[in-house]
Amino acid sequence: MFTNNKLSKAVRLAVAFGAASTAVFTGAVVAQEAEEAKDVERIEVTGSRIKRTDLESASPIFVMDREAIESAGQVSIGDILQQIPAAGAALNTAFNNGGNGATNMDLRNLGAQRLLVLVNGRRWISSLGSTVDLNTIPTSSIERVEVLKDGASALYGSDAIAGVVNIITRKDFEGVEFSTYAGENASKGDGRKYTAEMTLGTTTEKSGILFNMSHTTQQPIWAGDRDVSDTGFSSTGANTRIGITRSTLSAANQAAMDAQGYTFNATTNRYDLMTEEGTGANTGIDTFRQRAAGNADNYNFAPDNYLVTPQNRNSFYIQGYHDINDNLRFVADFVYTNRKSEQELAPMPVTLGEQFGASGARVDIHADNIYNPFGETLYGSSARAIANGYTNYTAYSLQRRMVEAGPRNFAQDDDTYRGMVGLEGNFGDTSWSWDAHYIYGQNSQSQYTTGLLNLTRINQALGANCTAATNCTPLNLFGGPGSITADMLDYITFDSVDSSGSDLKDYAFNTSGDLFEIPGGTVGAAVGFERREESGFDNPDPLTVTGESSGNQRDATSGGFRLDEAYAEISIPLMENLLLSPAMRFSDHSVFGNKTTAKVGLEYRPMDDLLLRTTWAEGYRAPSINDLFAGNSDSFPNLTDPCNRLSATGAVIDVSGLPGCAGVPAGYRQGNTQIRITQQSSPDLKPEESESLTVGFVYNPSWLEGAELTVDYYNIEVTGAIARIGAGRILSECAQDASSVLCDRIDRDSNGNVVDLRNGLENQGSYDVSGIDTYVAYRLPETSYGTYKVYLDGSYFIKNEFNGEEQLGIQYGDAGYPRIKASLGIDWMLGDWNANYQARYVHHMDTYLYSEGLTAADGITEVLPTYIIHDVSVGYNISDYNAKVTLGVENLFAKEPTPEGINNGFAYSANNYSVTEYDSNMDRFVYLRASVKF
Structure with a gap:
């Protein structure tokens, strides 16, 4: 039971050739080579709880071995897995705006x-949103990765709708191994990565232990060092932009404005002015100039952002076992990973006035402010001005980027602990084995953010009676860059500290073995029980909770759940060459109640060379802690208000055909495209449900030794998907139907501005995805010039619908849905030398002018062209010293993202470019890896 040398040998045989390959190997490859290893013991294969000798199964599985991982140009197992064709866009270190240093994996574009x-x-322990940061798993401790490309909720529980990633760590390691890695972008010398790793282990007749330590440093790539940084423009720049309704000013100020030659829009009756460069503390009306038409005065915020974010990781991993007797083994492992990561954005913009929402409406610029050039109070709220005796008052609007405060920096300090203790054993001399374990995991993160503004202090600094005597420092928003002094910054800026975390407790018992014999063979079974308890919290900075921060307001999160589950799986050999494998799982969730899921697999081998296979599975995903208990939070997406009555030029827009706009004032003009929405969770959510089908075959022709072909069709339908209705949809449906319940989610002020829009989570989404995965490989006969292997791993996506809308061939913001993704590779080996070439292909996509609510009907703006990334590596084994050196180049021809992938400038330069299409190596990346073992 306890000897895994035969299994290890079988796996090594299957992947030994791929010493320089980053290709995936299907279960068929492993099984084919395992045939050559006699009396291979029965083992558990990902996708089934019943142990077997045949590593092929009804479910499609591919395997990436340690040699492939070591030869890759990436240092995180998450970054490596994101490159496989079946993977979709997922969070990684190329996410700046909205990233947190984590790296996830997506399969089938399902999230x-x-x-x-x-x-x-x-x-493994997950986040509050039920995603796993793969950076917490030290890459140097991994033996191989098995990816089950099939729904498996009946066997493994919640979250396995798209599939399962099972990371297998190194076993029976003997000796001491040191390895190091270094790489950088060749032309710019940036984006450097370093690793230093040590692994040591020993085994005895009864025990074994492995210890691993690793350090990883990833340095940043700045947007300002790439040409694409010319694309990120905002109307909020270093010069103050102010809009004032002429009729709200005193006659003296109107005359002064006219004398300066300032013109106003006759339709809106407003001046649109900007401060001049170099005016400093000058506060006269002559400080201003007419704002230029078009984008001439816009601010390019892109150079201040990271394209690839920096981080440092330190990991400690230990695992071991001890045979208590012939039928009982104690097992344990423990990991600790610390990650320090950063993101950086351009300096904080200040947006005042009610058109920018409630936070802007609260700020009045008082006549007593010593820098106010008008000498009269400018009201941020029309209603407040009217309450103070003004009539027909339109609030001012002001925009100013606080360049003096420097950029906004978001720094995380993330700790992950996970420990497991367990027992494994046999029931006497029977075929039945069992295992039990307890897991405790904890993740905690603190985030320190600089460059934020205290809106209450800004209100005081612009208000009445702000003097040194009142411990208040007046703020000058009417000068050019440099007019805001250090004392002013000290008064209005603050640094926030947020903390969040999650806990996992998992108890499980599993047993499997043979039931009885039937004519077709032995009926096997597996049953098990599991209890999982998860809890989590998110404590934002107090000023963030109260809404006094210039960052998005966010309430605290706290909650948890308990999940009790039981499952059973049976394998029934209907004939010697026909195997039926049904399974069922019952779940009892403390929040939403009971759920049952089932799965059936069928394997048929009409000849030794050919396996026909199919699976049908039900799946579910339980709502995450964030889904159920997250506090309300602000967001400011770009939205077009359908009730807008005036164009940018002041032309009247006819909205008479929209009954939901009847109450919006005739003079309403949407002044800001970023509308404040409130994102809400819900404790009433139910689990997402899914049905999946796979049909395929594996062919290993005996007449062509070394060849393999696998083809698998899949279809996954998800119903009741947890999603937000969408702010764009809420605005649109309310405008078209005044009686719609969605209208209750919108709050407008007396001028028509949307001041809040509540966008909550509901079980209202649906996914329908299908496609064909193909893997073909051929290992050529050995020649005097070495041994060659050619392989092609491809995914063809037939359909990718969300709520009935086809997304295939389209890039939306930072996520893209190409129709074809593939990897073509050539491996070569001769003596101690090996080499690999790989081309990664992504099919072209259309890209839209990105804004929430836009669909294909809004029109294609650009085409994101097909791209191919070429990777090469050469390795040499120094046999006399048990050492290995690999030199590689990723993105050999320095393929860069194209302007078409920028999506209106914001997604890329903010920076979230389409990570489906471009990994973090946006340049020719050269790396060297070396290892030695004693």
């Missing part, structure tokens, strides 16, 4: 939260 991550067949 990282719908992919289950296991380590040695057991759950």
Whole structure:
């Protein structure tokens, strides 16, 4: 039971040729080579709880071995897995705006939260949103990765809708191994990565232990060092932009404005002015100038952002076992990973006035402010001005980027702990084996953010009676860059500290073995029980909670759940060459109640060379802690208000055909495209449900030794998907139907501005995805010039619908849905030398002018062209010293993202470019890896 040398040998035989390959190897490859290893013991294969000798199964599985991982140009297992063709866009270190340093994996474009991550067949600790940061798993401790491309909720529980990633760690390691890695972008010398790793282990007749330590440093790439940084423009720049309704000013100020030659829009009756460069503390009306038409005065915020974010990781991993007697083994493992990561954005913009929402409406610029050139109070709220005796008052609007405060920096300090203790054993001399474990995991993160503004202090600094005597420092928003002094900054800026975390407790018992014999063979079974308890919290900075921060307001999160589950799986050999494998799982969730899921697999081998296979599975995803208990939070997406009555030029827009706009004032003009919405969770959510079908075959022709072909069709339908209705949809449906319940989610002020829009989570989404995965490989006969292997791993996506809308061939913001993704590789080996060439292909896509609510009907703006990335590596084994050196180049021809992939400038330069299409190596990346073992 306890000897895994035969299994290890079988796996090594299967992947030994891929010493320089980053290709995936299907279960068929492993099984084919395992045939050559006699008396291979029965083992548990990902996708089934019943142990077997045949590593092929009804479910499509591919395997990436340690040699492939070591030769890759990436240092995180998450970055490596994101490059496989079946993977979709997922969070990684190329996310700046909205990133947090984590790296996830997506399969089938269904979202990282719908992919289950296991380590040695057991759950890994996840975030509050049920996604796993793969950076917490030290790459140097991994033996191989098995990816089950099939729904598996009946076997493994929640989250396995799209599939399962099972990371297998190194076993029976003997000796001491040191390895190091270094790489950088060749032309710019940036984006450097370094690793230093040590692994040591020993085994005895009864025990074994492995210890691993690793350090990883990833340095940033700045947007300002790439040409694409010319694309990110905002109307909020270093010069103050102010809009004032002429009729709200005193006659003296009107005359002064006219004398300066300032003109106003006759339709809106407003001046649109800007401060001059170099005016400093000058506060006269002559400080201003007429704002230029078009984008001439816009601010390019892109150079201030990271394209690839920096981080440092330190990991400690230990695992061991001890045979208590012939039928009982104690097993344990423990990991600790610390990650320090950063993101950076351009300096904070100040947007005042009610057109920018409630936070802007609260700020009045008082006549007593010593820098106010008008000498009269400018009201941020029309209603407040009217309450103070003004009539027909339109609030001012002001925009100013606080360049003096420097950029906004978001720094995380993230700790992950996970420990497992367990027992494994046999029931006497029977075929039945069992295992039990307890897992405790904890993730905690603190985030320190600089460059934020205290809106209450800004209100005081612009208000009445702000003097040194009142411990208040007046703020000058009417000068050019440099007019805001250090004392002013000290008064209005603050640094926020947020903390969040999650806990996991998992108890499980599993047993499997043979039931009885039937004519077709032995009927096997597996049953098990599991209890999982998860809890989590998110504590934002107090000023963030109260809404006094210039960052998005966010309430605290706290909650948890308990999940009790039982499952059973049976394998029934209907004939010697026909195997039926049904399974069922019952779940009892403390929040939403009971759920039952089923799965059936069928394997038919009409001849030794050919396996026909199919699976049908039900799946589910339980709502995450964030889904159920997250506090309300602000967001400011770009939205077009259908009730807008005036164009940018002041032309009247006819909205008479929209009954939901009847109450909006005739003079309403949407002044800001970023509308404040409130994102809400819900404790009433139910689990997402899915049905999946796979049909395929594996062919290993005996007449062509070394060849393999696998083809698998899949279809996954998800109903009741947890999603937000969408702010654009809420605005649109309310405008078209005044009686719609969605209208209750919109709050407008007396001028028509949307001041809040509540966008909550509901079980209202649906996914329908289908496609064909193909893997073909051929290992050529050995020649005097070495041994060659050619392989092609491809995914053809037939359909990718969300709520009935086809997304295939389209890039939306930072996520793209190409119709074809593929990897073509050539491996070569001769003596101690090996080499690999790989071309990664992504099919072209259309890209839209990105804004929430836009669909294909809004029109294609650009085409994101097909791209191919070429990677090469050469390795040499120094046999006399048991050492190995690999030199590689990723993105050999320095393929860069194209302007078409920028999506109106914001997604890329903010920076979230389409990570489906471009990994973090946007330049020719050269790396060297070396290892030695004693």
